Amino acid sequence: MAKVLMFHRVLPEKQITYPNAYSTFGTLISQEFFENVLSCLSDNGFQFVTVSELTRRTSTDKLVALTFDDGYLDNYEFALPSLLKFNGTATFFPVVNPCKDNTALPLDIYYQCIDEMNLSETERTEYITGTTKRNFYWAEPENQMKMLNSLFKTLPQKNKVSYMSAEQLKELSDKGFEIGSHGMTHSLLIADYMNKVKALNELQKSKQWLEAITGKPVTAYCFPAGRYNAEMIELAKQVGYTSTCLVVHNKNEKEVLPSYDRIFVKPNSLDELKTTLGIE
C-alpha cells in the first residue's frame, strides 16, 4: 500500500521561535527533520510520487506521496530546496484566498495571539487543542474574525506567517510538483454553516483560480482538517476532481473517488514514522 504523508509548515531549526503553537499542534517541523525523513524514505527504497500519479499506478508498493497543506510561504523557501536535494516530488494544497490576497488565515492570527500571551501550560493546551480551539475551528471564517476580537484584547498589527504567491505556485507547478486545491477559505466542508452553494464555491472557484495560475488541470482536492462526507466527495467529483486527500477514513462514507488517508508527520517523530511505514 502506498503511503501518503501530511505536512504543513517547514522552517530551519534556528528560525523556529518558542512558544510555538504550530509546533505544539504538530503542523510545524524543522527543515533538518524534514531532510531526515526524505533521506530515510529514499534509503529505504521508497519512490516519491504526486497524489495524482498515485491514482494512476496499479502497483502502489513502496510509493510515497508527500503532501503539504495550506500553502505557507515556508514550503517554497525551505521544503522546496530540500525536496530538490533529494529528488523528491510532492503535492501542495494551497488555500486560495491567503495566496491570492497576501493575507493570513484567522487560525494563523489565533496562533500568533496565543504565542504572544503569557499563558500557563494548561491554558496553552486548552487554546491549542481544547474546546476553545474546536469552537474556533468549526466556525465560519467571518465569525472566526469576530471570535478573535472577543478572545484577545489586541490583535497583531502584522502577521508572522505568509502564504505562497501566484508566481511561486506557478514556479512549483513548472518544476513538476503537483498543485492541488485546499479550497478558498479553509472552511470545513461539513461544518454547520455549510450548504451546497458554499461548498461548490470552495471546490470550484479554487480549482479555477489555481488552473488559471498554473495552466494545468487541478485534479486533487484536500479536505480542510480532513473533514468530509460522501456527499462532498460526490460534489468534488462533479466539479472535476479525480482524487481527494483526507486525514482518516470515515468507514461509513462511500467514496466515489480514490481518497487517501494520510500520516500526520509531527515534529521529530522519525521512530514513530519508521514504525508506521514498516521500516526496521
Ligand SMILES: [Zn+2]
Ligand atoms: Zn489545512
